[in-house]
Amino acid sequence: MTPFVPHHLPATALRDLDMIGTAVFAVSGALVAARAQQNVVTFMFFAALTGVGGGTVRDLLIGAPVFWMHGSLTIAICLLMAWLVWLTPVRWWSAHAVDWFDGVGLAAYAVYGAAKALAYDIPGLPAAIMGVVTACVGGIFRDVLANMPSIVIRPEIYVTAAALSAGCYVFAQYMGLDPTLTALGAFSLGFGLRAVAIRYHLSLPSYRTR
Amino acid sequence: MTPFVPHHLPATALRDLDMIGTAVFAVSGALVAARAQQNVVTFMFFAALTGVGGGTVRDLLIGAPVFWMHGSLTIAICLLMAWLVWLTPVRWWSAHAVDWFDGVGLAAYAVYGAAKALAYDIPGLPAAIMGVVTACVGGIFRDVLANMPSIVIRPEIYVTAAALSAGCYVFAQYMGLDPTLTALGAFSLGFGLRAVAIRYHLSLPSYRTR
Amino acid sequence: MTPFVPHHLPATALRDLDMIGTAVFAVSGALVAARAQQNVVTFMFFAALTGVGGGTVRDLLIGAPVFWMHGSLTIAICLLMAWLVWLTPVRWWSAHAVDWFDGVGLAAYAVYGAAKALAYDIPGLPAAIMGVVTACVGGIFRDVLANMPSIVIRPEIYVTAAALSAGCYVFAQYMGLDPTLTALGAFSLGFGLRAVAIRYHLSLPSYRTR
Numbered sequence: 344m345t346p347f348v349p350h351h352l353p354a355t356a357l358r359d360l361d362m363i364g365t366a367v368f369a370v371s372g373a374l375v376a377a378r379a380q381q382n383v384v385t386f387m388f389f390a391a392l393t394g395v396g397g398g399t400v401r402d403l404l405i406g407a408p409v410f411w412m413h414g415s416l417t418i419a420i421c422l423l424m425a426w427l428v429w430l431t432p433v434r435w436w437s438a439h440a441v442d443w444f445d446g447v448g449l450a451a452y453a454v455y456g457a458a459k460a461l462a463y464d465i466p467g468l469p470a471a472i473m474g475v476v477t478a479c480v481g482g483i484f485r486d487v488l489a490n491m492p493s494i495v496i497r498p499e500i501y502v503t504a505a506a507l508s509a510g511c512y513v514f515a516q517y518m519g520l521d522p523t524l525t526a527l528g529a530f531s532l533g534f535g536l537r538a539v540a541i542r543y544h545l546s547l548p549s550y551r552t553r
Numbered sequence: 554m555t556p557f558v559p560h561h562l563p564a565t566a567l568r569d570l571d572m573i574g575t576a577v578f579a580v581s582g583a584l585v586a587a588r589a590q591q592n593v594v595t596f597m598f599f600a601a602l603t604g605v606g607g608g609t610v611r612d613l614l615i616g617a618p619v620f621w622m623h624g625s626l627t628i629a630i631c632l633l634m635a636w637l638v639w640l641t642p643v644r645w646w647s648a649h650a651v652d653w654f655d656g657v658g659l660a661a662y663a664v665y666g667a668a669k670a671l672a673y674d675i676p677g678l679p680a681a682i683m684g685v686v687t688a689c690v691g692g693i694f695r696d697v698l699a700n701m702p703s704i705v706i707r708p709e710i711y712v713t714a715a716a717l718s719a720g721c722y723v724f725a726q727y728m729g730l731d732p733t734l735t736a737l738g739a740f741s742l743g744f745g746l747r748a749v750a751i752r753y754h755l756s757l758p759s760y761r762t763r
Numbered sequence: 764m765t766p767f768v769p770h771h772l773p774a775t776a777l778r779d780l781d782m783i784g785t786a787v788f789a790v791s792g793a794l795v796a797a798r799a800q801q802n803v804v805t806f807m808f809f810a811a812l813t814g815v816g817g818g819t820v821r822d823l824l825i826g827a828p829v830f831w832m833h834g835s836l837t838i839a840i841c842l843l844m845a846w847l848v849w850l851t852p853v854r855w856w857s858a859h860a861v862d863w864f865d866g867v868g869l870a871a872y873a874v875y876g877a878a879k880a881l882a883y884d885i886p887g888l889p890a891a892i893m894g895v896v897t898a899c900v901g902g903i904f905r906d907v908l909a910n911m912p913s914i915v916i917r918p919e920i921y922v923t924a925a926a927l928s929a930g931c932y933v934f935a936q937y938m939g940l941d942p943t944l945t946a947l948g949a950f951s952l953g954f955g956l957r958a959v960a961i962r963y964h965l966s967l968p969s970y971r972t973r
Contacts, residue, residue: 377760380759381760383757383760384712384713385706386760388705399614405832408616409613409614409616412675415676418678429760433760465832466833468839469831469834469838487907488693488706503802506804547802550797586970592967594922594926594967598922618826619826622885628889699916700912700916
């Protein structure tokens with residue numbers, strides 16, 4: 344492994360981030376189905392779409408085999424999360440708690456996506472964007488299909504937190520820092536920013552018609 | 554060919570199912586354009602998108618060459634169906650009749666998609682999901698672009714019928730049963746469920762806010 | 764290079780068309796973000812999605828490496844265009860001017876997309892459709908995410924102009940004509956049709972419920 348472009352992922356830290364991301368996003372997808380009072384098949388559809396959507400687009404773009412097609416574990420996690428939400432009262436899942444879990448998934452997926460892109464020899468700028476895609480596209484699919492305004496056009500800081508995590512990870516890798524420490528640091532920065540945004544309803548300044 | 558993972562498709566039965574699926578979905582796409590009083594180019598756009606959309610996503614996910622890119626027949630069928638709908642009065646195409654044709658396409662595509670995924674060495678669970686994707690994604694694209702509520706969030710049994718066909722096909726293949734007979738049986742079960750759903754407006758129980 | 768299926772693109776003319784298409788569509792994406800009074804991250808998201816969306820789908824369909832993943836220039840152009848729109852008053856970008864620039868991008872991308880598909884041995888009919896996909900899909904993504912009626916279902920001639928450019932290019936290549944001259948001619952025809960449509964609000968006849 345060269346210090347600049349890691350050719351294999353630091354297995355432990357990053358794979359754990361991946362499973363956390365999948366499970367957390369699957370829950371957020373199933374909860375959208377719950378609020379729309381859908382049936383159990385729709386729960387599974389939304390859980391899977393939200394759970395694996397971002398990583399799927401990333402893999403197609405970087406030319407990797409789609410990560411959930413060559414084993415049954417990832418998609419089984421999504422379907423299990425759908426059943427879990429289906430079998431429990433929706434009030435157990437406070438919107439607030441889900442926002443926090445979703446923040447964990449967001450930062451985890453942003454780091455993992457950028458790391459996987461670097462491992463496939465993608466240059467820094469598109470690799471950082473792959474982190475953002477991994478973190479945000481599942482939620483975008485969920486919102487478009489549920490006919491809700493997409494996370495991209497909501498004012499609160501969200502995509503920006505993913506960009507921070509992904510950008511820091513790529514930058515630190517180009518500096519030659521340790522991948523595992525970098526992953527943890529970049530995760531913490533993105534999650535921290537998202538946490539502040541959730542707590543204080545922080546948003547970036549918006550464009551004013553001048 | 555091993556009994557568990559078929560390495561080539563039973564050519565006759567499955568390829569026929571494929572052409573039926575393409576033509577039927579292309580008609581359903583063109584009819585959405587007709588009801589929105591669009592022009593002939595939009596007819597062709599919706600016919601092609603609905604006709605090949607599901608199979609395209611399946612092929613990208615399983616790593617196969619996109620099925621309609623290496624010949625002109627499939628896409629020509631879509632464009633011909635668009636012209637056919639354009640040249641005929643919309644009342645010739647009763648919504649009821651279209652529902653029935655669409656049910657044929659749904660079950661046919663679900664079986665064909667699962668079989669193709671198995672032929673590309675995809676494990677059982679994701680292969681069954683590829684059947685559902687092949688059957689449902691074209692219609693989802695059509696609905697999102699036409700700004701209609703997607704088939705996924707309508708109450709009537711639809712995705713479930715595709716899941717039944719795809720799941721039964723995969724299960725029977727793992728049992729080592731004859732692919733052609735399995736394809737016909739799995740098609741009949743899914744189409745039967747959809748037929749009952751159309752006839753009696755059957756839907757799965759929905760989640761109630763508890 | 765055979766006269767019928769060019770195995771490399773006429774580098775100068777076509778690559779210039781590509782960069783023009785990316786920049787122009789990126790601006791049109793950023794302007795949608797500006798009108799919705801979004802923040803700078805959303806500007807960049809819409810600029811990138813609109814700028815590279817069509818070419819990305821084309822590359823996935825024809826089995827080519829996604830064009831903006833193996834260098835930083837293309838995506839950097841998109842982000843720069845987003846900053847440019849962010850830093851300037853929206854009234855500098857008259858809707859009329861943008862329509863004209865967009866028309867240039869439309870015809871340029873239609874020719875470039877069809878040429879790239881032919882270079883990847885895609886037959887004529889799907890290759891022409893790849894031109895239309897390259898030209899129109901970025902705008903469709905933009906409109907779906909911004910919750911606007913998509914360019915596909917607006918009455919004015921738009922997709923048709925892309926189809927004219929792409930179809931003429933493919934036809935002339937099958938006739939064995941010079942690729943650079945053909946590219947310029949096909950570009951001019953599509954842009955000319957779109958120009959007439961913008962100037963006189965031209966639309967194709969629509970389907971009437973008969």
